[in-house]
Structure formats: structure tokens, C-alpha cells
Amino acid sequence: MKTTQYLFAGFGGQGILFSGKFLAYKGLMDGKNVSWLPSYGPEMRGGTASCSVIISDTPVGSPIVSRPDVLIAMNLPSLDKYEDSVMPGGTIYVDSTLVERKVKRDDVKVVYVPSTKLASDNKTPTLANMILMGKLLAEEGKFEDEAGVVNALKKVISAKHADMLEVNMNAMRLGQAYAE
Amino acid sequence: MAEKVLMKGNEAIAEAAILAGCRHYFGYPITPQTEIAAYMAKRMPKIGGTFLQAESEIAAINMVYGVSATGKRVMTSSSSPGISLKGEGLSYLAGADLPALVVNVQRGGPGLGGIQPSQSDYFQATKGGAHGDFHMLVLAPASVQEMAELTVKGFALADKYRMTAMILADGTMGQMMEPVSLDFAVGEAVEKPWATNGTKLSRPHNIINSLILKPERLEELNFERYERYAKIKETEVMYEEYMMEDAEICVVAFGIAARVSKNAINEARAKGIKVGLIRPITLWPFPEKAIAAAAEKVKKFISVELSMGQMIEDVRLAVNGKAPVTLCNRTGGMIPAPEQVLAAITEAAK
Numbered sequence: 001m002k003t004t005q006y007l008f009a010g011f012g013g014q015g016i017l018f019s020g021k022f023l024a025y026k027g028l029m030d031g032k033n034v035s036w037l038p039s040y041g042p043e044m045r046g047g048t049a050s051c052s053v054i055i056s057d058t059p060v061g062s063p064i065v066s067r068p069d070v071l072i073a074m075n076l077p078s079l080d081k082y083e084d085s086v087m088p089g090g091t092i093y094v095d096s097t098l099v100e101r102k103v104k105r106d107d108v109k110v111v112y113v114p115s116t117k118l119a120s121d122n123k124t125p126t127l128a129n130m131i132l133m134g135k136l137l138a139e140e141g142k143f144e145d146e147a148g149v150v151n152a153l154k155k156v157i158s159a160k161h162a163d164m165l166e167v168n169m170n171a172m173r174l175g176q177a178y179a180e
Numbered sequence: 181m182a183e184k185v186l187m188k189g190n191e192a193i194a195e196a197a198i199l200a201g202c203r204h205y206f207g208y209p210i211t212p213q214t215e216i217a218a219y220m221a222k223r224m225p226k227i228g229g230t231f232l233q234a235e236s237e238i239a240a241i242n243m244v245y246g247v248s249a250t251g252k253r254v255m256t257s258s259s260s261p262g263i264s265l266k267g268e269g270l271s272y273l274a275g276a277d278l279p280a281l282v283v284n285v286q287r288g289g290p291g292l293g294g295i296q297p298s299q300s301d302y303f304q305a306t307k308g309g310a311h312g313d314f315h316m317l318v319l320a321p322a323s324v325q326e327m328a329e330l331t332v333k334g335f336a337l338a339d340k341y342r343m344t345a346m347i348l349a350d351g352t353m354g355q356m357m358e359p360v361s362l363d364f365a366v367g368e369a370v371e372k373p374w375a376t377n378g379t380k381l382s383r384p385h386n387i388i389n390s391l392i393l394k395p396e397r398l399e400e401l402n403f404e405r406y407e408r409y410a411k412i413k414e415t416e417v418m419y420e421e422y423m424m425e426d427a428e429i430c431v432v433a434f435g436i437a438a439r440v441s442k443n444a445i446n447e448a449r450a451k452g453i454k455v456g457l458i459r460p461i462t463l464w465p466f467p468e469k470a471i472a473a474a475a476e477k478v479k480k481f482i483s484v485e486l487s488m489g490q491m492i493e494d495v496r497l498a499v500n501g502k503a504p505v506t507l508c509n510r511t512g513g514m515i516p517a518p519e520q521v522l523a524a525i526t527e528a529a530k
Contacts, residue, residue: 061443
């Protein structure tokens, strides 16, 4: 019986909510219980955005993630705000292009990916979130079933933007292949 | 069974309302329920329905009154301050015995308050909501699936008893996404011989009105309405019991507070504390019999709420002095953490 609590955090516009929704759909399609809860405060306008995602073998109780197992920090304010809340033994994914400092905790696993730079080099500057997601899926062993990843992506990209499917997959493959 | 989709609670309410045959929506935007209006704005024109953004909440509830009088299913939605504005209309709907579905996705108050989740409109919802002798059916969903199912149920109950059914949700329920299946029965349409939908010269005309100047007649109508309420109290109470079989401590909580409480109860059980949950699904009628029955064996009650303690009054009435009832709460848009509820349970177990 496993429950994993994820907290995605960054600037509004970085695709924080989209990343979370994609991962929740991946969980749903893997037959898990899932929940997705966005922050919806006025801070979303240019400030920090965050969303809680829970993927569990058992029914989800509270959808609020206050002690994440996994933190995805896409900017410095997010790392500053949530670093201490991560469960010991948890994992922190950091966009190391935008977060210049290192994680201070020594009881968590840290994965640094310069995803904003990789996105910009790849001429898809808006897909840093999906590059980081690719790395997360690879670390969690969820990229082995690539068809499953594509199917989940189809749920969050509408049919009229089907051209974005491959672009997003490429971004995730970039993250998957990235090694520090 | 149909494939489950991820939906926001607000969207689930809107889609369920359409499934239930609602083709008229009137509203005015307010966080955190605006997705309901946005969803209706997209869908209603495509299915021959009416979406109308009114000039105010007051206008919207009066449009609901008008459509309801014609016998059609109709709804409006808002959040706390907007519901206060609808108060007059809610009372008129009650006075005219008109069915309607009203959604309140609560935010922190009083006043314009904040936009974060709250349950501090409990008094307003369950004690009538405006002037005069009346009640609304109040349904409190605790999942996105229930947001959908209770919307359908709400329309059915509203029609059956000719009164307003209110979905009393909160910002979390409205904003969160969960898997939802919209593959459920929506029930039979109710005959509405009272509707003012044109006599076609084949029957005497119907009158829908809430102005009754003869006190004898107004009293009679109020008595009749309360006979209906008594029947509702007997037959329509809904609640969930969780781990109550051997419970010595009983948590009472609804909506998001119940979800948080379940986490705490699971942790307390792991520590050997015998605690369970009664989750009211109908807040009016309140599951007073279930709580009274629990009071025969439970040593302590804890009311967990996102308010300064409102439901606790109904819990105390039901417990009727047989056990202490304490409050575990946050307010103003804050949500109690499972740790806070666990601490309250641990304290009660001492």
C-alpha cells in the first residue's frame, strides 16, 4: 500500500498546474486513486503557483499536500518556501537554471535539471516543466512504458493541439535522457 | 462502466446539472466557483439551453424564480458573499414553494472575506438562509464524485418537495480534480401540475406567489410546509459512518473537514485509539438520530469544522448532554491539518 504526495511549485505560467494534471492522469490510467488540488489565490498572477497531487493505492483522504514526498521546485521562492516541508527520505527536483542555490537538506534525494536552459536550447522555451517531468518519470521508472506516457499526455492535450503531443514527448525524452 | 475522467468539482457540478436535465443557468462570477458559470457558458448554447450572466446575484436568483415557476429545472451558483445577496430570493422561493438548485462554494468570511475554503456559512444554509419560517435541503459533498451525484440528487429532492436544495461545498471541493464517473441514473422527471406554463384554455390558471396577507392562510401554509419538512427529516437523511463499530471517540465532520479527519483517524487507529467518523451528507436534515445513537456508546465527540464552530451546536443538540463535545477548527480560509485533528483525538483519548 503506497501513497505518494507531490507538490509542484513555481511561477505562474511555467505550467505547474499542467504538469500536475498530467501526472494525476498518468496515475489514474495506472489504476491508482488520485487527487489534484491547485493553489488558487491572487498570488497566481505572476507570483508563485503550486498544486498538490496525490497518487495512492488506497482512497485519497485529504487532497492537501503539506508534507510532500516529492517536491518539484521550478523557482527559488518555491524551494525557499517548501524545502523544509519535504518528508525525510523524499525527493526534490530542482530547475537548476532558475534556482542558483543548492538544496540544504541532507536527508532527501535531490535531482538537479537545468530544464529552463535545456528547453531554450531545444527551441521549446515553454516546456521546461515537461523536461523536468521526463526526468521525474524516468527516476520513478514510469517512462519504461512509453505508450502509457503518451496516453496520459493525450488526456491533457486537446485534439485540436495534437501537434503539441510530439513536442511535449520530445521535451520529456530530453529530461529522461539528461544526466548530471 | 464509463471511463473515469479527471474533473474539477465545479465542472462536475455543472456537467451533472446538465445530465439532470437542467437547461437554465443564471449566475454572476465569484471565486472559487466561477468554473461552474464558465462551463455552463460553453455547454448551454450547444444543447439548446440558456446561460445568462446576470447583472448581479440578486438578479440571478430572481431569474431562477421565474424559470422555476414554469416548471423547468434551473440553478444558480455563487460563493459566500454572493449567497448572502441571494437571501431574499431564497426566501421568496420558499414562500412560493418553488424547486431550485443553489450551489454555495464557500469562502472565508464574514464580509467580502477571502477566497480560500471555508465552512462558515453552515448557520446560514441550515437554519433557513433568510427571513421567514423555512428550510432548504442542504447537501455537503466530500469528493468530486459526490459533487456530481448530489447535484443530481439535489434536483430530484427539490422537485419532489418543492423547495430549494443547496449544495454546500467549499473552495477545495470546487477547485480540486478527482476521477469522476458520470455514468449514473438521473431518475424520472416529476410532474408539476402547479407550473405556470400556459393553461392552453384546458385548466384553471395557476398562481405562484409568496405574498399572503391573510395571517390565517399564511399560518396554514407554514404548517403545511413544516409537515413536508417533518417527512424529509424522517426519510431523506444521509450520512457516512467510518470505523464507528467499536469507536469510543466520534469525530463529526463534513466536506473537506471529513477528508482531513479520515487521515487523522487512520493515524490514530494505527496508534490503537478507537476513533470513528460520522460524516453528515445532508446537513439539513441533520443526521441527529445517528449521532444520538452514537452518544449511547461513544465517550467523547469532536466537531471538526472550517469555522468558529457552527455545526457543533447541532452535534450538541443531538448528543443531548450524554457526552462532551469539543471543537477542532480553523477559520478564515485556513484548513486544519491532519496533525491538528490527530492532536485533538489524542487529547480526547487521555
